[in-house]
Amino acid sequence: MEVCFFLIGEGGDARNVFDRSGIAHIQSAARDAAGLRRFVLHLPATSDERNAAAPFCVMQWYFDDLDLLEAALCPGGAVQAVAEHIEARVSQGTLRQQAMAVRRFSMPHQQLSNAVDERCTYLVSYDGEADDFNAWLTHYLTWHPPLMTQLPGIRELEIYTRIDYRSPLKHDRATAMQRNKVVFDDIAALDAALASPVRARMKEDFESFPPYSGSTPHYPMRSIYGNLTRE
Numbered sequence: 001m002e003v004c005f006f007l008i009g010e011g012g013d014a015r016n017v018f019d020r021s022g023i024a025h026i027q028s029a030a031r032d033a034a035g036l037r038r039f040v041l042h043l044p045a046t047s048d049e050r051n052a053a054a055p056f057c058v059m060q061w062y063f064d065d066l067d068l069l070e071a072a073l074c075p076g077g078a079v080q081a082v083a084e085h086i087e088a089r090v091s092q093g094t095l096r097q098q099a100m101a102v103r104r105f106s107m108p109h110q111q112l113s114n115a116v117d118e119r120c121t122y123l124v125s126y127d128g129e130a131d132d133f134n135a136w137l138t139h140y141l142t143w144h145p146p147l148m149t150q151l152p153g154i155r156e157l158e159i160y161t162r163i164d165y166r167s168p169l170k171h172d173r174a175t176a177m178q179r180n181k182v183v184f185d186d187i188a189a190l191d192a193a194l195a196s197p198v199r200a201r202m203k204e205d206f207e208s209f210p211p212y213s214g215s216t217p218h219y220p221m222r223s224i225y226g227n228l229t230r231e
Helices: 020-030 066-072 078-087 133-148 187-194 197-206
Strands: 003-010 036-044 057-063 094-105 118-126 156-162 178-184 218-225
Touching (some): 003 066, 003 078, 003 156, 020 078, 057 066, 057 078, 118 187, 133 156, 133 197
Antiparallel strands (some): 003 094, 036 218, 094 156, 118 178, 156 178
């Protein structure tokens, strides 16, 4: 199963890190990660109240299996280099890490990520715990994706669940039980989907989920796709 490594930046002032040259530097460094299949950099999509507590960045590093990911996390590797680059430039910010298994779903209007440079993503994390995770995940995967794929304009849907992994990186580990991402062409398309009758049906299904306690933050993010072509 494909795995995704999340590197999440929280707090601090990152305004001078992710300008055009800063993004290019990070993408260039990502290309040096052996075995990397895809790379996506997410930045806050808006400056309004929806993103008041959003992470200043979320990086997704995709690998075909766990062995490849753990090899890429080795000391002196590309992931560590990017993490150190960001830490050195963000005042009072912190990074957290988490590796997760990837479940990808087919969309009626899907396009491959490498066909575009930028999109808008709604990132969701379930930061608490379900009373019975097996019951939770069974219900979620059975009923929620069929509704999510009906959202108007949706381009991608991925659901992630946590896994155990080895990492020499010093950063604290995030422990989200589950993460989701739904991807749209732009913020206007995301807003239209969130105002659609499909979203109302998703909220109805949410009320029938097995017991869960904890926060469920949702953030609209500007998603920049990395070109992994190696010369």
